[in-house]
Amino acid sequence: KQEVTQIPAALSVPEGENLVLNCSFTDSAIYNLQWFRQDPGKGLTSLLLIQSSQREQTSGRLNASLDKSSGRSTLYIAASQPGDSATYLCAVSLTQGGSEKLVFGKGTKLTVNP
Amino acid sequence: DAGVIQSPRHEVTEMGQEVTLRCKPISGHNSLFWYRQTMMRGLELLIYFNNNVPIDDSGMPEDRFSAKMPNASFSTLKIQPSEPRDSAVYFCASSSYRGTDTQYFGPGTRLTVL
Numbered sequence: 001k002q003e004v005t006q007i008p009a010a011l012s013v014p015e016g017e018n019l020v021l022n023c024s025f026t027d028s029a030i031y032n033l034q035w036f037r038q039d040p041g042k043g044l045t046s047l048l049l050i051q052s053s054q055r056e057q058t059s060g061r062l063n064a065s066l067d068k069s070s071g072r073s074t075l076y077i078a079a080s081q082p083g084d085s086a087t088y089l090c091a092v093s094l095t096q097g098g099s100e101k102l103v104f105g106k107g108t109k110l111t112v113n114p
Numbered sequence: 115d116a117g118v119i120q121s122p123r124h125e126v127t128e129m130g131q132e133v134t135l136r137c138k139p140i141s142g143h144n145s146l147f148w149y150r151q152t153m154m155r156g157l158e159l160l161i162y163f164n165n166n167v168p169i170d171d172s173g174m175p176e177d178r179f180s181a182k183m184p185n186a187s188f189s190t191l192k193i194q195p196s197e198p199r200d201s202a203v204y205f206c207a208s209s210s211y212r213g214t215d216t217q218y219f220g221p222g223t224r225l226t227v228l
Contacts, residue, residue: 034216036219041221041222042221042222043118043205043207043219043220043221043222044157044205044207044217044219045219046216046217046218049216089157101147101159101162101170102147102159102217103159104156104157104158105156106156106157107156
């Protein structure tokens with residue numbers, strides 16, 4: 001059974017710091033990996049999607065990497081801002097019995113202090 | 115586009131009552147997902163439809179839960195009878211491909227069963 005773990009569960013940093021969020025998964029047979037952002041009381045917003053054949057994706061100050069063989073992904077946030085405060089969830093896409101589904105980690109709650 | 119629309123946003127009910135949650139996916143998307151989010155278990159996939167057909171309902175916790183998608187623009191998740199342990203935030207998401215593309219999430223329905 002695929003399990004996704006995110007460390008740390010919570011992180012507090014001062015504004016301007018570069019930071020890394022970690023995600024690990026137990027089964028390397030994935031189709032893709034996604035990073036989502038969730039603001040309090042809101043739904044999830046997709047930030048980056050990395051196909052299994054890719055090593056990384058970048059969007060603005062965000063960079064996500066994927067190492068399928070070791071079952072790890074990182075989300076790098078450069079020059080953090082208070083507006084980056086949110087919970088970040090990692091999810092892997094896999095097939096089971098012919099269907100496709102996302103398995104989520106429990107997230108890392110990020111607080112960026114002004 | 116208005117995005118994924120869910121109603122109601124909040125629902126408070128008493129144990130034993132029937133609860134119906136509603137979802138309107140993004141127009142043109144052919145996959146729809148129902149998730150449940152709790153502090154203890156995180157975000158879990160309950161059921162997934164492709165072209166209005168249920169593909170995988172292995173995440174549905176028990177027979178008290180049922181989901182339907184009568185057409186491409188509407189889905190319901192019903193709980194009958196409801197129990198306090200069903201209290202959670204229920205999200206609907208849609209995507210334009212069979213689950214391996216980015217999923218777009220609705221704002222969620224916060225359900226409280228007393």
